[in-house]
Amino acid sequence: MARVVVVGGGFGGLASAARLAKLGHEVTLLEARSELGGALGFVEQDGCRWDTGPTSTLLPAVIRDFFRKSGRPAEKEIDLVPAEPARQHRFEDGTVLDLPGGSRAAQLEAVEEALGKGAGARWVSYVDDFGEVWEALRKDYFERVWSAEHASKETHQLLESRLSLHKLVDKEFKDARLRTLALHPARLEGHEPRNVPAWVGVWAYVEQNFGAWTIPGGMGQLVDVLASRLQTRGVTALTDTTARDLIVEGGAVRGVRTESGEFAADAVVVAIDPRRLPSLAPLVERTMPCIPPVISHVGITGEVPELPHEVVLHGHEKRDPTLVVRTGGTAPEGMHAWTILGRGPLAEDLVTALARRGIKVHKQVETRIDRSPRELVSDWNGSPYGVLWQGRGTVRNRIGTVAPISGVYLAGAHTTPGAGLPSVGLSAALVAQAIGPA
Ligand SMILES: Cc1cc2nc3c(=O)[nH]c(=O)nc-3n(C[C@H](O)[C@H](O)[C@H](O)COP(=O)(O)OP(=O)(O)OC[C@H]3O[C@@H](n4cnc5c(N)ncnc54)[C@H](O)[C@@H]3O)c2cc1C
Known part of the structure; x- marks a missing residue:
């Protein structure tokens, strides 16, 4: 049995840890924040609860496969249902398209x-x-x-x-x-x-063939299920524990250094932005992180327009921001919990921008949490969107599953195949494949 330390408790780290424990390794997971999940999870205020990050996923097989390979099938623990339509697109000329998935x-x-x-x-x-x-x-x-x-x-x-x-x-x-x-x-x-x-x-192609999927009540529910899966598999998960660097001797990893001490390891899975670890940072200096959007979580009272789980408001490519409304939050009776994401040239408040595009709920906002990209990156200790595309060379310039230091592997949004729950889930399967059974 090998001692494996997993750095980062987002979806990438959690999925890697559970898979490796199932393969018989002794796994310790280190998470800098006081809770697990990274971008996956909930934020709550005034009785409303919003997903902080993902609200749906493509390629449900990745999630199902994870559950199967780490213990019980997904159906026993979560309710993964098709998100129909996958999303509604509203174009600048007024065209509305409800795009089905699957x-x-x-x-x-x-x-x-x-x-x-x-x-x-x-x-x-x-x-x-x-x-x-x-x-x-x-x-x-x-x-x-x-x-x-x-x-x-x-x-x-x-x-x-x-x-x-x-x-x-x-x-x-x-x-x-x-x-x-x-x-x-x-x-x-x-x-x-x-x-x-x-x-x-x-x-x-993936969306058209396999559909978009969601968990009623929020994707954040996955975190508790993953955490209990870790417990069942005997993984030691330590929160409030920030990895400062890898311990490398003679070209091979020997462990992880944290503020609270050193953790010896035969293998380390880095499921964070490798820029944050001095031994890996020089290897990714030709890449840049991809920054999250501006976000407002809003609790709205009264009558609201009937919207599908996700609506995208496209404006003029150069002049207008793209706004995305995600309606699946949970709220007390008579209220609605929406999340608004903004990308592009955004020169005004998100709720005002939304009203200008025809979804007028600005007078009904009872509670809200605004989060800037900078706050999000700081709160999540890196960007959950992984590496910014800078041309075809980005594949070479980021570190793949197997790092060039013996015993170091990468999972999560910053490695192969990329960001988003399906890719991050695949990265965990790749790490388990590379390390193999104990
Ligand atoms: C607003 C938003 C909406 C999104 N919507 C979707 C969606 O609908 N569908 C979808 O599929 N994807 C979506 N994504 C993308 C998806 O959420 C991410 O790609 C995925 O969750 C990333 O998982 P991760 O484990 O790689 O990273 P993270 O979730 O960023 O987790 C990394 C973890 O590592 C910890 N960490 C960092 N440094 C250290 C350290 N030195 N020591 C210990 N721990 C450390 C962090 O605290 C964090 O908990 C969205 C992302 C955002 C931000």
């Missing part, structure tokens, strides 16, 4: 109906083209620890391609609304589409 035929029909004749066919044809991309990446990059020797020629070509998502989308669509639709996920995460490799568009 069905090509349903997307074809919905896009055709909302955006006009031919638009649905163009959209599904764009998404179809990612089918082969998905198969190649899944085999060599998402579900198998990356190895240049084992990867197929197709995967090499994809990862090395100079084609950006922006260029691909520009070539595919004349309709500005379809371009906006295709670029939305990358923009929401804070990337400039010109710097995002085209293969990242594969998530549109």
Whole structure:
């Protein structure tokens, strides 16, 4: 049995710890904050409860697989249900599109109906083209620890391609609304589409094929389930414990140094931004973190417009911010708990900006919590959005699953395959694969 220390108690660290414990390792998890979960979790005020970060996930198989591989199946502990529609898009010209997830035929029909004749066919044809991309990446990059020797020629070509998502989308669509639709996920995460490799568009294929999923009452419920899974598997989880650096001797890791002492280890899983550990920071100096959006959690009283679980308000690409309303918070009788995210040129209060775009609840806000990107990064000890895309070189410039220090592995949003719950969940599976059974 190897002693493994996992640094970071976000979804990446929690999922890695549970999987490694199931494989028979002796696992200690170190979390700097006083609670586990990182971006995943709840914030509460005046009887309202909002998800702090994720409100839905793609690729539910990743979550289900995690539960299966670490003990009992997910169905026994959480209620993962389809989020339908995946989201509502409102475009600058007034077009409203309820985009379904999990069905090509349903997307074809919905896009055709909302955006006009031919638009649905163009959209599904764009998404179809990612089918082969998905198969190649899944085999060599998402579900198998990356190895240049084992990867197929197709995967090499994809990862090395100079084609950006922006260029691909520009070539595919004349309709500005379809371009906006295709670029939305990358923009929401804070990337400039010109710097995002085209293969990242594969998530549109994943959403169309496997749907968007949520947990009624909030994704934050996953944290308690994960924490109790750690307990069952005998993981020692220490909160209020900040890792200061790795202890490295003769090119191999020997443990982790914290303010409260040293933790000896045969292997260390770094599930935080590696920039925060001096031994790893020089290895990622050519990358930058991707910064979270501006957020307002609001509790609203009285009548509110009937909205699906997520509404995206797109404005003019250069002049207006993109606003996202997430309506799934829980609130006392007569109230509603919404979260508003803002990206792009935001020059006014989020609730005012929302009113200007037609969702007028500004006079009904009873309670609110505003969080700036800076506060969020400081509170979460790094950005849960991982590494900013700066072109195809970003894949090489970030550290992959296996770090170049013997015994050090990376999980979480800052490593392969990237940010978001499905990718972070995959990163934990990759770490378990790389370390193997005890
Ligand atoms: C506002 C917002 C909305 C989002 N919405 C979605 C969504 O709807 N769907 C989706 O799939 N994804 C979403 N995401 C992305 C997703 O939440 C993240 O990619 C994912 O949760 C990151 O998990 P992680 O474990 O890598 O990092 P984090 O959640 O950032 O966790 C890292 C943990 O490590 C701890 N830590 C840091 N440094 C140290 C140290 N030195 N020692 C010990 N501990 C340390 C931190 O305190 C933190 O708890 C959203 C993110 C945000 C911010």
